[in-house]
Each structure stands twice: as structure tokens, then as C-alpha cells.
Amino acid sequence: MLAYIIRRFLLAVITVWAITVLTFVIIQLPPGDFVSIYINSLQSSGSQVSFGQAEAMRAQYGLDQPMTIQYARWMGMMLQGDFGMALAWNKPVKEIIGDRLVLTMVVSISAIMLTWMIALPVGIYSAVRQYSFGDYAFTFIGFLGIAIPNFMLALILMYVGYKYFNMSIGGLFSPEFENAPWSLAKAGDLGKHLILPAVILGLAGTAQLIRIMRANLLDELRKPYVVTARAKGLAETRVILKYPVRAALNPFASTVGYYFPYVVSGSIIVSLVLGLPTVGPLLLTALVAQDMFLAGTIVLMLGILTVFGTFVSDLILMWIEPRMRMEG
Amino acid sequence: MDNGHAERQQPILSVRNLKTYFFQDEGLVRAVDGANFDLYRGKTLGIVGESGCGKSVTARSVLRIVERSGRIIEGEILLRREDADGQIDLLDLTKLDAESRLMRSIRGKDIGLVFQEPMTSFSAHYTIGNQIAEAVGMHLKLSKEQARQRAIDMLRSVGIPKPERRVDEYPFQLSGGLRQRAMIAMALSCDPSILIADEPTTALDVTTQAQILALLEGLQRERGMAIMLITHNLGVVAEMCDQVVVMYLGRVVEKGPVDQIFHSAKHPYTQALLLSIPSIESEPRVKLPTISGSIPHPYRRPNGCPFHPRCSQAMPGLCDAQVPTLLPVGPDQEASCFLYHQPVEPA
Numbered sequence: 001m002l003a004y005i006i007r008r009f010l011l012a013v014i015t016v017w018a019i020t021v022l023t024f025v026i027i028q029l030p031p032g033d034f035v036s037i038y039i040n041s042l043q044s045s046g047s048q049v050s051f052g053q054a055e056a057m058r059a060q061y062g063l064d065q066p067m068t069i070q071y072a073r074w075m076g077m078m079l080q081g082d083f084g085m086a087l088a089w090n091k092p093v094k095e096i097i098g099d100r101l102v103l104t105m106v107v108s109i110s111a112i113m114l115t116w117m118i119a120l121p122v123g124i125y126s127a128v129r130q131y132s133f134g135d136y137a138f139t140f141i142g143f144l145g146i147a148i149p150n151f152m153l154a155l156i157l158m159y160v161g162y163k164y165f166n167m168s169i170g171g172l173f174s175p176e177f178e179n180a181p182w183s184l185a186k187a188g189d190l191g192k193h194l195i196l197p198a199v200i201l202g203l204a205g206t207a208q209l210i211r212i213m214r215a216n217l218l219d220e221l222r223k224p225y226v227v228t229a230r231a232k233g234l235a236e237t238r239v240i241l242k243y244p245v246r247a248a249l250n251p252f253a254s255t256v257g258y259y260f261p262y263v264v265s266g267s268i269i270v271s272l273v274l275g276l277p278t279v280g281p282l283l284l285t286a287l288v289a290q291d292m293f294l295a296g297t298i299v300l301m302l303g304i305l306t307v308f309g310t311f312v313s314d315l316i317l318m319w320i321e322p323r324m325r326m327e328g
Numbered sequence: 329m330d331n332g333h334a335e336r337q338q339p340i341l342s343v344r345n346l347k348t349y350f351f352q353d354e355g356l357v358r359a360v361d362g363a364n365f366d367l368y369r370g371k372t373l374g375i376v377g378e379s380g381c382g383k384s385v386t387a388r389s390v391l392r393i394v395e396r397s398g399r400i401i402e403g404e405i406l407l408r409r410e411d412a413d414g415q416i417d418l419l420d421l422t423k424l425d426a427e428s429r430l431m432r433s434i435r436g437k438d439i440g441l442v443f444q445e446p447m448t449s450f451s452a453h454y455t456i457g458n459q460i461a462e463a464v465g466m467h468l469k470l471s472k473e474q475a476r477q478r479a480i481d482m483l484r485s486v487g488i489p490k491p492e493r494r495v496d497e498y499p500f501q502l503s504g505g506l507r508q509r510a511m512i513a514m515a516l517s518c519d520p521s522i523l524i525a526d527e528p529t530t531a532l533d534v535t536t537q538a539q540i541l542a543l544l545e546g547l548q549r550e551r552g553m554a555i556m557l558i559t560h561n562l563g564v565v566a567e568m569c570d571q572v573v574v575m576y577l578g579r580v581v582e583k584g585p586v587d588q589i590f591h592s593a594k595h596p597y598t599q600a601l602l603l604s605i606p607s608i609e610s611e612p613r614v615k616l617p618t619i620s621g622s623i624p625h626p627y628r629r630p631n632g633c634p635f636h637p638r639c640s641q642a643m644p645g646l647c648d649a650q651v652p653t654l655l656p657v658g659p660d661q662e663a664s665c666f667l668y669h670q671p672v673e674p675a
Contacts, residue, residue: 224443225451230393232463232514233436236427246453322498323452 001318001325008314012307019303020078024071027292027299033063034087034290061087074296084293088285093297097279101301103172104278107267110194111202112259116252118206123213124245130218138210145207151269154200158274161196170275172197197274201267205259212251220244246320253316259309338408339366340521340554341390346403346422348382348389355627359385359398361578364654365571367522370548372555374569374586376562376601380623382578383558384443387524390556391435392426409438409521437467440515443526446507450499456483457495460514467518482513486543505536509543516547523548526558541568562605566590574598577623577634580654584661594663596639633666641667 035057039049058064062073077084083093126135158170171178172193177186220226221244229239268280279298286295318324343365350357360382367373375383388394390405405421424431443449450459460482461475470478476495483491486509499507508528515523525544529537541564548555557568565572566586573583574597582595593599603617610616621638624630630637636647643666650671654664 224445224449227388227393227443228441228449228459228511228514229451231391231435231441233432233434233467234462235432243451243453247451320453322454323500326498326501 004318004324005315008311012311015307016304019307020075020300021071023296023299023303024067024074027287027290027296028067028070030290032290033058034061034292035063037290038087061085074293078297078300083297086286086294087291088289088294093294096282096294097297097301100277100279100282103276104280105305106190107172107194107197107201107276107278110198111205114198115202115206115209115259118202119209119213120252123210123248124217124240126210126214127217127221127248128240130214135214142207142210145203148203150200150204150267151273153203154196154270154273157196157200172276197267197270197276200270200274205262209251213248216248216251217244220247223247249320250317253313253320337368339406340369340408341367341556342404342406343386343390344404344406346386346389346400346405348385348394348398348400350395350398352397357626358578358629359626360389362403363573363575363578363580365573365580365583367554367556368570369521369554370552371570372548372557372568374565374572375556375558375575376560376565376572377575378560378623380626381575383560383575384526385578386575387441387526387556387558390421390524391439391441392421392424392431393435407434407438407522409434433467436463436520437518438520439522439524440518440520441524441526442508442511442515442528444528444530446504446511446531449511450507452498452500455496455498456502456510460495460510460517463514464517478517479513482517483510486510486513486516486547488513504532505539508532508536508540512540512543512547516551516553519551520553522554522556524556524558527560528557529564530559530561537564544568562601574601577629579634580664581635582661582663582665583654584658588658588661592658592661594657594661594668595635595665596641596667597635598663600640633664646671 035054038057039054042049055064062070065073074084083097085091086093086096089096122138126138129135172190173186174189174193177189180186221240223244226239226244229243230236234242267276267278268284270276271278271280272284279301283295283298285291286298343363346360346363347358348360350359363382363386365373365375375386377383385394385398389400392400394400400422403422407419407421408416409419411417419430419434421431421434450456457476457479460479461472464470464478465472465475468475468478480491480495483494488494488506488509494502494506494510499510502510508531512528523544528544529540532540544555545568547553555568557564559565569586571583572586572589574581574589574595576597582589582593582598589598590602593602597619600617600619604619606616619638620640624634624637630648632646632648632650633639633642633652636642639647642648646666650666652664652666652669652671654662655669657663657668
């Protein structure tokens with residue numbers, strides 16, 4: 001079992017390294033670099049930049065070096081915890097990302113928790129009462145959830161929230177807390193603002209997970225061990241929760257891994273619409289500006305979080321699946 | 329104790345005219361259509377028939393764990409059991425709510441179930457000990473530690489070596505034979521007076537089959553429980569059973585003591601079944617007789633006697649028009665066939 005964990009961990013490290021290389025290459029792929037884009041934007045606003053100035057800027061950021069050296073320098077910096085400068089902001093990347101990354105995680109984790117909290121009981125209900133009115137109703141709502149684009153739902157809910165519930169909409173904080181230091185009141189304010197984004201970001205995933213849970217549980221309910229459990233005289237609720245539900249839980253564990261990047265990358269447009277201070281919109285601007293340090297750091301962070309999420313879901317799977325524990 | 333003796337002669341379980349139908353979108357399936365039999369303490373009743381003849385549904389009806397689309401629509405299942413004050417009473421299981429506390433206290437406690445798939449009848453997510461101790465703790469009101477000890481004792485009594493270690497193992501760590509032993513241990517863990525064994529040896533290899541059957545016989549001698557043995561294997565019936573019930577399409581076509589069934593079967597279906605067993609005296613390289621045709625589709629039951637389309641002695645105009653009933657054809661032996669009885673109401 002320990003060997004399995006170590007093997008998984010080593011694989012995770014190698015994967016992260018591969019992600020750094022890929023990230024670097026992909027960001028370098030488009031023609032030009034940050035300096036040329038920067039000069040373009042300066043020129044379009046009327047100011048002139050000399051060739052010498054441009055070269056000096058390139059040298060300052062190390063953009064005149066060959067790719068391999070640039071990569072090595074970047075990696076060296078990263079390993080020391082220095083993520084470089086966000087070129088367009090002229091501020092350290094760390095400063096710009098810091099809070100946003102935390103808020104992104106808060107939003108994503110709330111969306112995932114909400115997804116689980118809804119999908120688990122509804123999936124169980126839909127399977128146990130297959131073809132009942134409730135099952136059909138949930139299926140209908142679920143397909144709606146999959147079919148409606150996120151940003152559309154965001155717009156509708158924002159409108160409804162503003163018009164009928166007088167909710168302050170957009171962003172994660174009320175104006176008075178925006179730049180306030182962290183306090184209980186601010187956390188409470190965040191909690192209130194979290195509901196809408198969590199619902200919007202979680203809905204499509206919830207609908208999918210309900211379908212998966214329902215299908216898995218329907219399979220498990222037909223298996224002989226369910227009859228054995230009934231024949232023991234257990235109450236029906238206990239029979240279902242202890243045996244088939246336990247066996248159908250695997251997709252929940254594996255979602256931990258892939259759901260996180262799905263929520264983050266799928267949330268860019270929603271975040272823009274809702275005005276969320278998360279990394280999604282930041283990544284978009286950084287990519288447009290070819291701000292390689294900022295974009296690189298964000299993509300790398302997402303990559304690492306995905307790998308970490310997968311590692312965690314492997315551990316959870318091992319915990320709920322004795323066969324893996326024994327044979328891994 | 330004359331009274332006690334008389335009590336012992338009473339059947340512990342009587343199934344009377346049991347009908348379990350499945351109401352499905354495609355149509356009505358009469359899985360069990362009038363089953364009658366009795367179970368006695370310390371005796372083994374064999375229920376035989378081809379696949380799909382209603383054997384397993386009969387077993388599940390007794391435990392009241394028939395799937396949702398199936399319902400018991402008629403008949404009685406009378407269980408003789410001691411109630412809390414040591415009083416013997418007769419309980420009709422068909423009258424109970426399947427989910428009621430009383431019915432659940434009967435499942436696993438008064439009636440144990442062992443069935444076909446030793447691979448999948450345990451959950452792979454919990455240890456053997458956990459799954460056995462669960463029932464024990466609930467029915468016998470034992471503490472966790474006592475329940476675990478009981479599970480170990482049960483595993484030992486069914487001949488599983490090193491039960492202290494096996495109790496913490498998962499089902500997939502056991503061989504098929506050991507798993508079926510563990511299943512028997514679980515079914516017997518609350519000392520039930522009835523054990524229903526639904527094809528307990530079908531999925532095992534022949535050597536293991538013999539061991540499991542010997543184990544069941546030994547346990548029955550020790551504990552005196554009644555066994556309802558469901559099988560399509562007539563060899564197993566000959567070895568294990570005292571009484572035999574032959575079922576075809578949900579109906580009992582013949583029943584009687586095992587010797588009479590094997591030596592003077594009356595119903596053409598029973599006779600055909602017996603002919604299809606290979607015998608040590610039969611000539612080599614000669615095809616075994618088979619029963620012509622196949623079981624009718626469950627949605628399209630034949631009229632009259634359900635067996636008449638495949639019966640070599642069917643009498644046109646009678647067998648395809650009227651349904652025979654189970655009537656005596658010898659000492660303790662009954663068959664449901666017009667060869668031995670005139671129709672009750674002439675056509």
C-alpha cells in the first residue's frame with residue numbers, strides 16, 4: 001500500500017515537471033513576445049519606442065536568451081518561490097495572484113461541495129425510485145442544467161436576484177468590504193456572495209454527477225449482495241446506504257481530481273459576467289498580453305492543483321475501495 | 329412430552345397456494361402460480377425444476393424480498409415460531425408488511441438464506457466479519473466484541489481454517505469454496521430454524537460441491553434446522569433431500585418422498601427430468617434423452633396444463649384446455665396430471 005502511494009507521488013512529481021515544460025512552450029508559441037505587444041500598444045497610443053529601448057527591455061526580462069536558458073531561469077526562479085513580474089501590471093506576480101488564487105479555490109470548492117451535497121441524495125433517490133415522478137422531475141431539471149450555458153444562467157440569476165430579492169450582485173464582496181482587512185464580517189459577506197457563483201458553476205456538474213450516481217447505483221442495486229443484505233433483516237435504508245451506495249461512490253472520489261480545473265477554466269466567462277475576483281479573468285488578460293510570467297504561473301498553479309487533486313482522489317479511492325488497498 | 333412430540337410433527341413452514349406475480353410493462357409474469365409444500369424441522373425439502381420455473385421467486389417470497397414489480401397476490405406462508413413469551417404461534421408471512429419490524433426480525437433470525445453466487449453475494453467493501461457480525465449484533469442484541477467473537481465461532485464451525493484471521497479479510501481474498509462456507513456461516517449465525525439454500529453449489533466445482541453439501545448435512549444434524557434446498561441438480565436432491573417438490577412454470581407438478589420421486593415418478597415432466605440424468609449403466613456414446621421443446625416465454629403461457637406442449641403423453645382436447653390440480657397418486661405422493669385424475673369439472 002505504501003509502495004503504491006510512493007509510486008503515485010513520484011508520478012505526480014514527474015507530471016508536474018512535464019506540465020512546466022508544456023506550459024512554457026505553449027506560452028512561447030504565438031509569434032512575438034511581451035515586448036513587441038507592449039510596443040505595439042504604446043505606438044497605437046502615439047508614443048515612440050526606440051529599437052535600443054526595446055532591446056534593453058528584452059535584456060531586462062531575459063527575453064533575448066534562447067528558449068532553454070529562459071526555461072531554466074524561469075524554473076530556477078519558481079523553485080525559489082519567485083514567480084517573476086507581471087509585466088503588464090509592473091508588480092510581482094505573487095502580489096497579483098495571491099488573493100485571487102485563494103478566492104478561486106474558495107469558489108471552486110464551494111461549487112464542488114454544493115455539487116456533492118445535491119448530487120448524492122438526488123442520485124440515490126432517482127435510482128431507488130427509478131421511473132417515479134420525482135426521478136423524471138430531477139432528470140428534467142438535470143438536463144436543463146446541462147443544456148443552459150453557464151453565463152446565460154449567470155445573467156438570468158443576476159437579474160432575478162437583483163429585481164426580486166434585492167441582492168447585491170456581482171463580485172464576491174460588498175463594496176464596503178472590498179478593500180477591508182479580513183474579519184468575521186467580511187467572511188460572512190463572502191459567504192453570502194458565494195451562493196450565486198457556487199450554484200451557477202456547480203449546476204452543470206451536479207446534473208452530470210446525478211446521472212452518473214443514478215446509473216451506477218442502478219447497476220449496484222441489481223447485485224446479489226443487496227439481496228444478501230435484505231435477507232439479513234436490515235432495514236431498507238440501511239441496506240441501500242451501507243452496501244450499494246458505498247459501491248457507487250467511486251465517481252464522487254474521482255471527480256475531486258478533474259472537477260477542479262473544470263470549474264476554474266469553465267468559469268472564465270461566468271467570472272467575467274459575475275465580476276468575480278478569481279484567476280479565470282486574470283488568465284485571459286495575461287494570455288492576451290502575452291504576459292508570460294503571469295500566464296505561466298497561473299497555468300502552472302492550475303496544473304499542480306489538478307495533479308494534487310488527482311493524487312487526493314487516488315487516496316480517497318484507496319480508502320473506499322478495499323480491493324485497491326490490498327492489491328495496489 | 330407428548331405435546332412436544334406432536335409439536336415437532338407440525339410443519340415449521342407451510343406454503344399454501346402461493347402466487348407471486350410480476351407486473352411489468354411488457355405483461356404479467358406468473359412466476360409462482362400456486363405453490364404448496366411443507367417444511368419440517370431437521371428435514372430437507374428439495375425444490376427442483378428448470379431455470380425460470382419459479383424456484384428462486386418462491387424462496388424470495390418466503391423471505392418477502394421479491395423485487396418491486398413482483399407481488400404476492402394470493403396464498404399463505406405459515407411460519408411456526410416461538411414468540412417472546414415462549415408461546416408457539418403460527419404467523420402468516422404474506423399478511424405482514426415486508427418492511428415491518430416483525431418481518432425484519434424473521435429475516436436472518438428465523439430464516440437464513442444462502443444463495444448461488446459466492447462471488448457477488450458478499451459486498452467487496454466490507455470484511456467478512458463485518459458482514460456476519462452485523463446480523464448477529466442486530467438479531468441477538470450482542471455487543472460489537474461479542475458479535476465479532478460469534479462471527480469467528482461461526483467461521484470455525486463451517487470449517488474455515490484460521491477464522492481469527494479470516495474474519496478481517498475481504499471476500500475477494502477467499503476462494504469460492506471458502507466464500508460459500510462463509511456465506512453459510514452468515515446465514516446460520518443467528519441460529520435460524522429454517523435455512524433456504526438457493527442453488528448453493530451451482531457455481532462451485534464438483535469437489536467443493538460435495539464438501540459444501542456434506543457441511544450442510546452435518547450442520548443440520550447438529551442444529552436440527554429445516555433446509556429448503558433449491559436446485560436443478562437431481563444428483564444433489566438424491567443425496568440431500570427427504571422430500572421433493574418438482575416445479576414447472578411456477579406450479580408444483582409433483583411432490584413426494586425422495587425415494588418415490590426417483591423410483592416411481594408419476595408426472596411426465598418428472599419422468600423426463602429423471603431420464604435426462606446420465607446413469608452409470610447407460611451405454612457410452614449414446615445421446616441422453618432431452619425434454620423436447622423449451623420453456624414457453626413467460627408472457628405467453630400455454631392454456632391448460634403448462635407442460636402439455638412438451639409432453640409426450642398429452643391428450644388433445646383435455647390437457648390443452650383444462651388445468652390439472654395436485655392430487656394424491658400414492659402414499660404421500662401427489663401429482664398434477666390428467667393421466668391419473670379426471671378433470672374436477674368435466675368439460
